[in-house]
Amino acid sequence: MxxxxxxxxxxxxxxxxxxxxxxxxxxxxxxxxxxxxxxxxxxxxxxxxxxxxxxxxxxxxxxxxxxxxxxxxxxxxxxxxxxxxxxxxxxxxxxxxxxxxxxxxxxxxxKDLPDPDEYLELSAQLVKLQKQILDNQKSTTVLTQKQAVGVGVRYIHKTRERFQDHLYGTGLTFERGVTVILPEAIALKFLSHTEFERVDANTEVAFVQDRVIEDLAKKQKEERQQEDKIFDEIEAIKGMRTKNSVKEYIKARYNQDIQENLKLDELQAIAIEKVHSFGVV
Missing domain, CATH: 1.10.274 (Enzyme I; Chain A, domain 2)
Structure with missing residues (x-):
């Protein structure tokens, strides 16, 4: 509080x-x-x-x-x-x-009761997280509906052995020369690049949609773990009861000396902003 x-x-x-x-x-x-x-x-x-x-x-x-x-x-x-x-x-x-x-x-x-403003902030964060989970579930549901025919995409870069997608947020990894069957909307994104070619899905299939689902599930799990880690770190900062402990935390984690005579809650706000900006280090 x-x-x-x-x-x-x-x-x-x-x-x-x-x-x-x-x-x-x-x-x-x-x-x-x-x-x-x-x-x-x-x-x-x-x-x-x-x-x-x-x-x-x-x-x-x-x-x-x-x-x-x-x-x-x-x-x-x-x-x-x-x-x-x-x-x-x-x-x-x-x-x-x-x-x-x-x-x-x-x-x-x-002293340990949360501030009303923190309740509102936490509520907003929970709503945001719930929306993200719902959106991810919808995306996964689309991919789990296996179709007899999809769009085949093959990675054909001349020197690189593999390609991992960070551009479109799928988290997919493509091996050179191997065909991946994707829903058309996702496939067309990769086929707009010269490193990929289209393959007839009815004649050559190397990976099925299960691989796509597995990669997306892994990505979502990693994101949730990172969010939990940041949340726990912020709670630990809020639990610090002396100004010196917060100053020492900022110095040890982010190598910054706080010389100003700030209040405890002001120092905690600085530490929390560091976590949001630079992550848990």
Whole structure:
């Protein structure tokens, strides 16, 4: 789940907890940007340091507040930047210490949930894959309907022993001098090249349509395996919980040093883009 969404949920639960004690807080939409950034910084700290204690969480909150000019005050005042919780953790009343426990628990519970945008993206990918499978099944069905007469195609290149098709996407391999029987639509594509000649299918047959089906099935299997491999790699990247682990992954796999101070989800997005662009290495 994206950092910003985790921060919104954690903050909103804190607002509800404060309201239960009569302490009304601004909603996430109405909160100043400085408050939002502080919450996001706290979430990122927990994501990068999953063993953080509530006391350490409060210390990080204090550090952020002090860096942004906040001081202790008996009442919370956004304009004057005063806050009654700017105290050491052991001096906080129990109801205030409970906030740090809640913050940690909420992050740990929802950090591994997928983002809604990821659901939509995954749904679109599944629809695309289902369409590809359906199209491939239709192509295979056409070829499995064996016909008494097809179009004979013979590879006749003078020097090369064999030819493998990467141009028309059939994955077929032709041996020089050997006739292959193909459906007319596919045969005509190869016969437009001088390396192939037409042969009477009724008098000379070396391969039947089963060979075509076998080659296409092999090609489809390889494509599915590659898609599964990329999907698994992306899931592994999303499971990385520290920025250093993602940086080390990018360096080891794609030999790129990331020097910028980026967020965890931003680093993961870079790593995923590398997988899409260059494959799993």
């Amino acid at each position: 994206k950092l910003g969404l985790i921060a919104t949920i954690a903050y909103s639960i804190n607002v509800a907890y404060c309201a239960s004690m009569g302490d009304e807080q601004l909603s996430w939409n109405d909160a100043p940007e400085g408050i939002k950034k502080g919450i996001e910084a706290g979430v990122e700290f927990h994501l990068n340091n999953p063993d953080t204690t509530p006391e350490q969480s409060h210390e990080e909150w204090l550090k952020d507040k002090e860096q942004n000019g906040w001081v202790y005050g008996e009442t919370k005042d956004l304009a004057n930047k005063t806050h009654p919780n700017i105290l050491p953790y052991d001096q906080l009343p129990p109801e205030q210490r409970a906030k740090d426990h809640l913050f940690k628990a909420v992050i740990n519970l929802i």
